Amino acid sequence: MSDRFRLTDKTALVAGDNRLWSKCVVAALAEAGADVAVAAGNSAQLTEAVNEARQHGRKAVAIPTDMTSSSQIVNMVEQAVAEFGKIDVLVNAADLQFARPFLEMTEDEWQTVINTNLNSVFYCCRAAGGHMLSQKKGRIINIISCLAERGLANSAAYCVSMGGVLQLTRALALEWAPEGVTVNAIGTGWFAEAEKTGLVDEEHLLRYLPLKRYGHPGEIGSLLVYLASDATDFVTGQFMYVDGGLMAHA
Amino acid sequence: MSPLELKDKVTVITGGGTGLGKAMALALAGEGSDIVVAARRAGPIEQAAREVRELGRRALAIPTDVTDSGQVNRLVEQTLSELGRIDILINNAGIVRGQQMKPLWEITDEEWHLGIDVNLSGAFFCCRAVGKHFTERQSGKVINVASGEGYRGVRGNFMYTCAKGGVLQLTRTLAITWAPHNVQVNCIVPGFIDTATLQPEEIKQAMEQLWGTRSTRIFIPVGRLGVPDDIASLALFLASEASDYVTGGFFIADGGGLAGGCATTGYAPVITMKEELE
Numbered sequence: 214m215s216d217r218f219r220l221t222d223k224t225a226l227v228a229g230d231n232r233l234w235s236k237c238v239v240a241a242l243a244e245a246g247a248d249v250a251v252a253a254g255n256s257a258q259l260t261e262a263v264n265e266a267r268q269h270g271r272k273a274v275a276i277p278t279d280m281t282s283s284s285q286i287v288n289m290v291e292q293a294v295a296e297f298g299k300i301d302v303l304v305n306a307a308d309l310q311f312a313r314p315f316l317e318m319t320e321d322e323w324q325t326v327i328n329t330n331l332n333s334v335f336y337c338c339r340a341a342g343g344h345m346l347s348q349k350k351g352r353i354i355n356i357i358s359c360l361a362e363r364g365l366a367n368s369a370a371y372c373v374s375m376g377g378v379l380q381l382t383r384a385l386a387l388e389w390a391p392e393g394v395t396v397n398a399i400g401t402g403w404f405a406e407a408e409k410t411g412l413v414d415e416e417h418l419l420r421y422l423p424l425k426r427y428g429h430p431g432e433i434g435s436l437l438v439y440l441a442s443d444a445t446d447f448v449t450g451q452f453m454y455v456d457g458g459l460m461a462h463a
Numbered sequence: 464m465s466p467l468e469l470k471d472k473v474t475v476i477t478g479g480g481t482g483l484g485k486a487m488a489l490a491l492a493g494e495g496s497d498i499v500v501a502a503r504r505a506g507p508i509e510q511a512a513r514e515v516r517e518l519g520r521r522a523l524a525i526p527t528d529v530t531d532s533g534q535v536n537r538l539v540e541q542t543l544s545e546l547g548r549i550d551i552l553i554n555n556a557g558i559v560r561g562q563q564m565k566p567l568w569e570i571t572d573e574e575w576h577l578g579i580d581v582n583l584s585g586a587f588f589c590c591r592a593v594g595k596h597f598t599e600r601q602s603g604k605v606i607n608v609a610s611g612e613g614y615r616g617v618r619g620n621f622m623y624t625c626a627k628g629g630v631l632q633l634t635r636t637l638a639i640t641w642a643p644h645n646v647q648v649n650c651i652v653p654g655f656i657d658t659a660t661l662q663p664e665e666i667k668q669a670m671e672q673l674w675g676t677r678s679t680r681i682f683i684p685v686g687r688l689g690v691p692d693d694i695a696s697l698a699l700f701l702a703s704e705a706s707d708y709v710t711g712g713f714f715i716a717d718g719g720g721l722a723g724g725c726a727t728t729g730y731a732p733v734i735t736m737k738e739e740l741e
Contacts, residue, residue, distance in 0.1 A: 312731035322736050364722045366684075366730030402725075423618075459725065461616040 218442045221246035224297040225441065227262070228252045228289065228337045229280060229306030234356055234430050235262045238306055241434025242441065243269035247302065250293035252278040252286075272297070280307050280333040281325075283340075290340040302352040302441045303341045305334045305378070312367040323370045330374035334381060342394070351394035354440050355382050356433065359400045359456050379452055386450030395449035397440050402456025404428040423458030466705040470495035473546045474702065475538065477529050477589060478556030480507025482658030483608070485514075486691030487553055487698040492520045494699060499542045499549075501527040502556065521546065529556045529585030530577070532592075539592040551604045551702045552593050554586035554630075564619040578622020583629040590637060590648075598644040605648040606701045607634050608694075611717050613652065615724070631713060638711030647710040649701045654717025656689040684719030 225247045227239055235258055239249050243266035251262045251273065259275040266273030274296045278289040293300055309329040311322060334355060345351025360372045361379035379398055386396040403418060405427040419425055433455050439445060440453075454460050474491050478484040479500035485507070488498045492515040500508040500515070500522065508524040515522035523545060527538045542549055558581045586607055597603030612620065613627030634650040641648060693716050700706055701714065715721055 310734050311736055312734045314733075325736060359725055363725045365725050366723075367733060368731045371731075458616075462724070 217444045218438055219246050220302070220438065220441055223247045223301040223441070224250070224293070224299055225302035225304060226250045226252065226290070226293045226300050226337075226341060227304045227306060228278070228286070228333070229304070229308065229356070234306045234308065234433060236265055237430040237434055238304060238356070238437060239263075239273070240265040240269065241431070241438050242266070242302070242304075243271040243273065244434075245438045245442070246271070247441070248272040248297055250274050250276055250296060250300075252276040252280075252289045252293075254279055280336075281328040283332075283336040286333070286336040287340045290337075290344070294344060299348060300341050300344050301348075301350070302354065303337060303345075304354050304356065304437065304441075305337050306356045307333045308356070308358070309371075309374075311371055312365075314367055315369050318370060326370040327374050327377075330371070331377040331381075334378050338381070338385060338396075342389070345394045346389065346392045349393045351389075352441050352445075353382075353385070353394065353396040354437060355379075355396070355398040356437070357398050357400060359402050359454060359460050361398070361400060361452070362460070382452065383450045390449055393446075395440075395445060397445075397449060398452045399433060399436055399440070400452055400454040400456060400460065401433065402428055402454065402459040404430055406430065421462075423462050426457065428455060428457055467699055467703045468494055469551075469699075469703060472496040472550040472702070473499065473542065473548050474551040474553065475499040475501065475542055475549055475589075475593070476553040476555055477501045477527065477585065479553075480504060480511050480524075483653065483656060483691050483694050484553070484555040485511045486695040487555065489514060489518065490692070490695035490699050491551070491702055492518045492522070494703070495520065496551065496702070497521040497546055499523045499525060499538070499546070501525050501529070501538050503528050529588060530580040532588040535585070535588040535592050539589075539596070543596065548600075549593055549596055550602070551606065552589055552597075553606045553608070553698060553702075554589050555608045556585050557582045557608065557610075557626075558623070567621065570621065575622055579626050579629075582623060582626030583633070586630055586633060590633070594641075597646045598641060601645045603641075603644075603646040604702055604706075605634075605637065605646065606698055607648070607650040609634070609650050609652050609713070611652055611654045611715070611721050614721060634713070635711050642710055647701075647706060649706065649709060649712045649714065651694060651697050651701070652713050652715040652717065652721075653694050654689055654715070654720045655683060656691060656694060658691055683717070684723060687718065689716060689718060 225242045239262040248271050249266045263273040263275045276289050276292050279285045311326050355378050357375045357378045361375035382396050382398040474496045476488050479488045480502040492498050497520050498515045500511045502508050505526045512522035512524040525538050527534045607630050609630040610627040612624045613631050638648040
């Protein structure tokens with residue numbers, strides 16, 4: 214790896230509870246040289262992610278956190294700072310998938326999707342932002358879905374939550390640009406772990422995707438490391454896709 | 464007077480003899496505009512002009528190849544000398560399916576230039592030809608016609624997508640350039656419209672893909688192809704005083720296609736909260 218993409222001596226906080234991303238995201242950051250604090254609600258998953266980072270010889274700490282609780286998220290950031298002394302990179306990776314016809318969706322379901330996917334990002338940025346502003350440097354990377362920019366039937370709450378994070382990305386990027394803190398988003402297309410496919414009508418979906426396959430969570434890592442590195446001081450407010458060509462396609 | 468009325472206005476429309484162009488010409492004539500119909504073939508534009516006159520408006524049919532800037536300049540000069548003014552320019556000429564799908568390295572210089580010239584340079588030539596008239600009068604409306612394919616990539620369709628993407632940028636740039644002169648420049652973005660330029664076989668294929676249980680190429684949420692009148696209504700709005708504060712805008716009329724496009728089926732399979740939280 215070119216030195217310009219090294220994350221040596223950097224500290225990353227990966228916040229979110231996603232079966233797909235967490236492990237791969239943490240592995241990519243640790244491989245590039247970062248120490249990683251991992252926060253999520255699911256303890257088995259946390260352990261797995263922390264072990265990934267340690268396998269790469271980096272320090273890692275698990276911080277069990279309910280991503281819908283603003284007070285727990287404040288504690289999460291305090292714990293990460295206590296452990297490593299600073300936060301250079303904040304990765305917001307929460308992604309609660311949910312789909313139901315609009316009129317059948319309950320208010321609780323709507324609130325849970327918005328709380329988990331959107332409000333959690335607000336809480337994390339607010340809690341970690343102060344540290345980054347005082348450092349005059351920081352990286353915030355939001356991992357979201359291409360549905361931030363496109364609609365999909367049965368997916369109103371999910372699309373709204375993702376669109377909200379995208380606009381938070383852009384607005385915060387402008388607000389904190391003078392402070393040396395960059396804010397970018399990664400847009401994911403159709404992803405699946407090798408053992409978990411058949412999410413939708415697979416044959417037709419694969420024919421539809423320009424690259425003719427699902428993405429693997431590991432494929433997000435390279436872009437994530439790029440955005441976390443010092444190579445991207447001049448890149449902010451951007452939405453970059455890892456989607457197999459989906460968003461270029463008619 | 465209704466804000467949509469176009470009484471005594473003069474509209475020049477390229478590609479106005481058939482399909483979308485003719486529908487727009489007749490819609491504007493219906494609201495009181497005189498119409499100058501321009502296209503390469505004399506037959507269709509003369510027929511369109513007759514139909515405009517039947518609506519009680521003046522009409523000229525001026526055979527014009529928009530890829531030839533000399534012909535475009537003559538179109539504007541002749542219109543000004545015969546009708547005295549131009550209020551609205553609609554850049555509609557284009558080749559919808561003018562290109563064979565073939566590998567990039569087999570596309571000749573001539574094919575590339577033709578595709579760009581018809582779909583993009585023609586609009587530039589027309590804007591340039593009326594520009595002085597519009598800016599001196601401190602009044603004018605330009606309506607460009609792009610395509611949903613100007614927003615997205617389409618496999619193998621190089622010239623059309625590139626040119627239509629260019630039309631979107633021509634719209635923005637001209638809009639801010641001429642904004643101080645009270646000239647509004649906007650762009651209509653049609654989706655799949657059922658017109659004579661789509662060959663019956665293409666319509667059949669499109670409909671099969673549309674109505675088949677799972678579309679792999681064309682996805683139209685409202686479940687039908689557009690008709691020319693869907694676009695004509697938009698042209699009417701953008702030609703009229705109702706849009707005097709509107710410039711540099713893209714107006715998509717595509718049955719919802721561009722809003723989606725992330726799944727073959729157009730909808731997500733139901734995922735319950737319980738499954739996800741377990």
